[in-house]
Amino acid sequence: MTPRELEIRRRLRDDFEHYAPRCLKIRSKSGKVESFQLNKAQQHIHACIEEQKRQTGKVRVLILKGRQQGASTYTEGRFYWLVSHRKGVRAFILTHEAESTAALFEMAERYHEHCPLLIKPSTGASNAKELVFDRLDSGYKVGTAGNKSVGRGTTIQYFHGSEVAFWPHASEHAKGVMQAIPDAPDTEVILESTANGIGNYFHQQWQAAEAGDSEYLAIFVPWYWQPEYRKPVPEGFSHTSEEERLARVYGLDDEQLQFRRFKIAELSADGIDGTSAFKQEYPMTAQEAFQVSGGDTLIQPDAVVAARKYKCLGTGPLKIGVDPARFGDDGTAIIRRRNRAAYSLETHRKRSTMEIAGIVASIIKREKPAQVAIDVGGIGAGVVDRLEELGHGDIIKAVNFGGAAGDPERFRNKRAEMWWEMRDWLADETMPVMIPDSDVLHADVCGPRYRYDSNQRRILESKEDMRKRGLRSPDAGDALALTFAEPVRRRDDAVLDAVVADPVTGY
Incomplete structure (x- = not known):
């Protein structure tokens, strides 16, 4: 090879974003075979993966996305690229059903068929589910999750779990094929799925990754990043109040809102709640995707998204909420709040x-x-006792979540009262508020359900009942709620919007 050819091959080997449009062919949604140009969602996934690999030397990610956003297309292309440029490595793709297995293998075969001869690897004995690159001693194989033992007994460097939330034997695969991946540099595990309720393996892994309790990185892709998710706007189109809010919070335009209307109508067959179905199939946030029918959450995601985006100057007295871990089961969460600005979780x-x-x-x-x-509760009493011994008793407020509310006729206990106060604070559109831009806090705040007792008092779902539903303890949400332990005085004077200059003082 000439030096020029060597340089071309080197860049194609080392830079997937450069390689993909030049060497990979995909079948587009219109049915045409085209060059693989990464869309916005795929670019985001790629950037997250490359950053994790730069920091840790390996890839361990979970991808939560809506329908047909290209996560599988990206992963198959990435793994074909890796396997076709490296010696002695194996990629294994596990899908939730046979039809998907065939579709993903067809995608890999298309990549191989159209790969330029300059870099196309030699193919040995292959079959309907496996490509073997004989000179490289590398391979690419697919399987279906219906078989509990699929993938066992092999060593895998690159593993793609597709639609993991729908695997029928997820825990068995976690103990089997997932253990075939060495904990070593240059290995990659990409687990992706649309949501399928809560409590399943994928949701459990997502919660752990989101909270920082595993080596996996949680990557969320919202539906409105897809340029094709639009519909022409009919004459006389006008926003509902909900659409007005979505346009304001997420920046949706009329064609995107019309797409949403169309899909909700399409999903509303046979008595299904089309709006809820749309949120699961085409989520705007991870919290929306993991929704569950049969219960209402107290705080809706839109209010939290708006607060994550908003920036304002923290003024007034500093209140700190501390939710200590209960005997080591949960995490201890601490957060600050000055009137309209909560920060430094x-x-x-x-x-x-x-x-x-x-x-x-x-x-x-x-x-x-x-x-x-x-x-x-839990170890909190000991923390309070020690702080009082240290002379801080004048500012410490011990809060019993199960204790009497300040307004016992409206609330079952103190925790419910604080959460309702926090909900009203977040939902007040006349006085926007700021919270940390944190996925963990977002998930915690949107987790608990609510109901009323026979006396019409408000009841907030307990941590124990949330665990039974497969949700983690909302420690960060409880910490923020604790900043409402006493009534918050409303300020009459307007506050200038600005970025908090100092995350500690709020000034």
């Missing part, structure tokens, strides 16, 4: 009572809050 895991007390004491000394509200 931090979490601590596997800390003792004395360690948590020390962390809070240090914050008190440094930030001089007006109030520190602490849940006294």
